[in-house]
Amino acid sequence: MQDIGGLLFRRLTNELDIHGQIALDSWLSQQDPMSRQFFENCADWDQLQSALQVMYSFDEKAALADLQKKIDFGVRSDIPVVEIAQRRHKYKFYWTAAAVLMAVIGTAVFYTLNKGKTNIASLPVKERYHNDVNPGGDKAVLELADGKKIILDNVRNGELAQQGAVSVVKSDSGQLVYKVGKSRSEGFGLISEIKYNTIATPKGGKYQVILPDGSKVWLNAASSLRFPIAFAGNERLVELIGQAYFQVEKDKSKPFRVKVSSLDGTAGSTQVEVLGTEFDLMAYADEDHQTTTLLGGNVAMISGGQKVIASANQQVALNKQTSSLSLIMNPDVDEIVAWKNGLFQFHNASIQSIMRQAARWYDIEVDYSGEVKQQFSGTVPRQVNLSTLLQILEATGWVHFRIDGKKVTVFLK
Structure with missing residues (x-):
């Protein structure tokens, strides 16, 4: 099925090419007369508002319900309605998607209805947005143990490097994967010294890496992870700058530890210890708190002689001003890991x-x-x-x- 929502969105933003126009016209020709007239009238933001006025006389619930029926939301039906609200004001702005979410997330177009008002909230003047900025994507630089750097967003898929018994591979899906020897035990036995690699995302970048033990890490923008090419010894220690989501392989004999580092690469005083779990660790320098949010399992966050243990659906927060740790029950996990999704x-x-x-x-x-x-x-x-x-x-x-x-x-x- 054509991404009709995406086509409508591009028409609203004047980005619809001739091929998209043909596809949209074909879809419109198959709709009933009232639906076709509705969508044909929605050529810009003001016309979208006018169409809603004519059809529903500002019956907001009916407008939202019917528009959602007219467009197949398909993939993410839990997202199309977004409420923008001010905590201390009674006014509420109701948004509905005017576009199908395409692929995993897709592109959404929203319209606003303000209770007690008859005009849509004023939209930006085009001149203020002529220097538009594209969103980020899969971008990262890998630094090997010998100092060689590989730009991952440009390099081909396949084996990127061989470091002793460890091969570094960029998978077909774009992940960075570490493979240790023919078997893990053989690989660990061949490691004579601990060597470290670092993967770093710039602003506007993100990346996923599968560590030598099979643990998965999603790096957010402006973040880096330093880790050994094979986890020898009695622990699995990595160092993080920025934000990452961890899905840790269980190994009771070898705890997984994350040390939070500063921007200059020196180790900080915060450390997270886990056995096997999923969690988000946010430690950006420009945020007031460092947070570890659990989705499953247990972790201990240690800082300045303090230690707080958290379980699933709990969060440990470090207040940078007071250097105190606190346990937060039932944080908004969806909001915290939204970046990963x-x-x-x-x-x-x-x-x-x-x-x-x-x-x-x-x-x-x-x-x-x-x-x-x-x-x-x-x-x-x-x-x-x-x-x-x-x-x-x-x-x-x-x-x-x-x-x-x-x-x-x-x-x-």
Whole structure:
């Protein structure tokens, strides 16, 4: 089936090519007259709002329900409706996707209805978005034990290097895979000294690596992981800068430990110990807290003589100002690991928090003109261009943005 939602989205953003127009016209010709007229009227944001006014006279529930029926959401039916809300205000802005989520996440188009108002929230002037920024992707650099560096996003699939008994392979799916000898025991026996590799993602990058023990690691943007090419000895120790999601292979005889390092590569005072589990570890230098969030198993977070043990659906947070550890029950796991699933997801988040995520993913600098005090909640695919994310935030009526090269300025509306 054609990605009809994606075609509608590209028409709204003036990015629909001739082939897409033909596909969209073909799909429209198969619809009933009322549906066809509705979608033909939705050629820009204002017409989308007008169509809803005519058809439903602002019966919001009916509009949302019917529009969702008219478009096949297919893959992710749990995402299409997004609420943007301010904690201290009664107004609510209701968004619905006007596009099918394509592939795993896809591209979404949202419209806004503000209770008590008859006009859609003002949208950005095109001139402020002519320097659009593409989203990030699979980008990373691998540094081998001998100092050689391999740019992973450009290199071919297959074996990249041989380090003693350990081969480094880029799989057909783009993962970095470490294979130790003909068997793990043989490989470990042939390791005469511990050698380390480092994989680093830039801003606008992400990557997945399968470690020598079979543990899987997803690296977020602006992050790095240093690890031995084979886990000899009585522990599995790696060092992290930034953020990563770990899916650790169980080995009770050899605990898995993550040491949080600073940006200059020196080891920090925080360490996470696990036996076998899934968890997200966020340790960006520009965030107020370091957090370890458990999805399964148990971990212990150790810092400054403190030790806190967490179980599934719990989080351990390190307050950088007070250097204290705290255990948080039932954190919003979906929001925390949204980045791994290809989403921006935020709940009662400040614009500063949202823009820090955007800065890392789009490789931009952010400046502020005025103080935005409102808090935002919503879900947006990370595959969209920067301008789409900013338009969604702007439609709340609280902020304006300007893109100037790699610099984004946030204005109080």
